[in-house]
Amino acid sequence: MPSPLTSLAAAAAANFEFRSAEHVPETHEWPGLHDHPSVEAAAAGRDAVPVVDLGGGGDPAAVAQAVARAAEEWGAFLLVGHGVPAGVAARVEEQIARLFALPAADKDRAGRRPGEMNGYGRPPYAVRFSRLMWSEGYTFAAAAVRDEFRRVWPDGGDDYHRFCEVMEEHHREMMALGGRLVDVLFRALGLTDERIAAGETERKIRESLTATMHLNLYPRCPEPERAIGLAAHTDSGFFTLITQSPVPGLQLLRRGPDRWVTVPAPPGAFAVVLGDLFQLLTNGRYRSAFHRAVVNGDRDRISVPYFLGPPPDMKVAPLAAALPPGGKPAFRSVTWPEYLGVKGKASGFDASALAMLQVPEEGDKKV
Ligand SMILES: C=C1C[C@]23C[C@@]1(O)CC[C@H]2[C@@]12CCC[C@@](C)(C(=O)O1)[C@H]2[C@@H]3C(=O)O
Ligand SMILES: O=C(O)CCC(=O)C(=O)O
Numbered sequence: 001m002p003s004p005l006t007s008l009a010a011a012a013a014a015n016f017e018f019r020s021a022e023h024v025p026e027t028h029e030w031p032g033l034h035d036h037p038s039v040e041a042a043a044a045g046r047d048a049v050p051v052v053d054l055g056g057g058g059d060p061a062a063v064a065q066a067v068a069r070a071a072e073e074w075g076a077f078l079l080v081g082h083g084v085p086a087g088v089a090a091r092v093e094e095q096i097a098r099l100f101a102l103p104a105a106d107k108d109r110a111g112r113r114p115g116e117m118n119g120y121g122r123p124p125y126a127v128r129f130s131r132l133m134w135s136e137g138y139t140f141a142a143a144a145v146r147d148e149f150r151r152v153w154p155d156g157g158d159d160y161h162r163f164c165e166v167m168e169e170h171h172r173e174m175m176a177l178g179g180r181l182v183d184v185l186f187r188a189l190g191l192t193d194e195r196i197a198a199g200e201t202e203r204k205i206r207e208s209l210t211a212t213m214h215l216n217l218y219p220r221c222p223e224p225e226r227a228i229g230l231a232a233h234t235d236s237g238f239f240t241l242i243t244q245s246p247v248p249g250l251q252l253l254r255r256g257p258d259r260w261v262t263v264p265a266p267p268g269a270f271a272v273v274l275g276d277l278f279q280l281l282t283n284g285r286y287r288s289a290f291h292r293a294v295v296n297g298d299r300d301r302i303s304v305p306y307f308l309g310p311p312p313d314m315k316v317a318p319l320a321a322a323l324p325p326g327g328k329p330a331f332r333s334v335t336w337p338e339y340l341g342v343k344g345k346a347s348g349f350d351a352s353a354l355a356m357l358q359v360p361e362e363g364d365k366k367v
């Protein structure tokens with residue numbers, strides 16, 4: 001793991017102005033970005049990013065089969081036919097562009113404080129890296145938007161109210177869609193409708209979902225090959241619904257041969273990315289997706305990941321219904337904050353951290 005930024009470099013970088021940059025400075029230059037080639041998603045074949053259509057008329061069994069394949073092989077898919085009105089994403093993007101265009105002093109009032117998750121600034125895992133990413137971010141609990149954004153607009157006002165209304169509309173739509181998607185993912189695992197509706201754990205998971213939003217602005221970059229918008233990682237919660245500008249930038253790592261597949265960004269589609277806790281919940285059957293965001297030489301890009309996961313005090317364990325007959329859970333139970341602690345100590349920011357929660361199989365030697 002590269003050493004964290006020195007305080008001097010961090011201070012210099014904090015004042016960095018993306019808009020006036022003609023080059024990528026050393027503080028933002030990432031080595032190893034092209035260790036694997038980047039490829040466009042194909043229309044068919046092994047690099048075709050799976051598309052799941054929830055639209056009416058589809059055979060539920062066929063939808064479940066498509067979701068199971070996507071979740072097992074990619075840990076990600078594009079979601080269409082979801083019923084969320086197109087205007088919601090357009091309004092969200094407009095408001096986020098306005099937020100990030102505010103004077104630095106307004107945004108810095110909401111700066112993320114050390115040890116805190118919420119606020120304006122670099123994403124939490126950025127402390128692990130010695131280089132800076134080509135992006136601005138803002139993280140907040142989706143249910144607390146009004147309190148959070150008083151930090152940016154202490155006096156309230158029209159801009160504040162409009163921003164909050166639009167984020168709340170997005171939150172309502174995404175939470176409803178997230179609940180539907182939990183059921184679809186469970187059905188794809190082979191759970192019966194009865195179990196999904198009435199199984200105690202299954203119901204608890206659906207009804208207690210919590211949501212965090214992280215707003216990303218990737219400013220146009222004069223040398224896009226030398227910078228990264230968001231370094232490669234897996235998300236740690238259950239799954240993430242990503243709204244993105246019609247500018248591709250999200251990439252998924254595919255193995256054998258290793259390559260970064262760029263996810264298309266058709267208007268109206270959400271990218272769904274499974275996180276590590278869903279991998280644990282399904283006893284390893286579904287995979288979290290290792291992904292990153294690249295930057296664009298001509299255009300800004302905005303993405304709005306909506307992270308869904310369990311409440312902080314809920315222990316997540318492999319679902320009984322996901323175990324093979326007579327099989328044992330492969331992982332011990334963990335809360336989301338406990339898992340973030342485990343992952344924070346691992347060498348990469350990916351699902352390999354789950355290995356630390358693995359239950360030794362019978363017959364394994366104790367060391
Ligand atoms: C809910 C969360 C997921 C996240 C950590 C966080 O508490 C809030 C921000 C999320 C984010 C966004 C950028 C990448 C990421 C790895 C990070 O550092 O912050 C993810 C975190 C995650 O999924 O673990
Ligand atoms: O910008 C994107 O499409 C991906 C964002 C992302 O992976 C994240 O914020 O965790």
Ligand SMILES: [Fe+2]
Nearest residue numbers: 233234235291
């Ligand atoms: Fe992510």
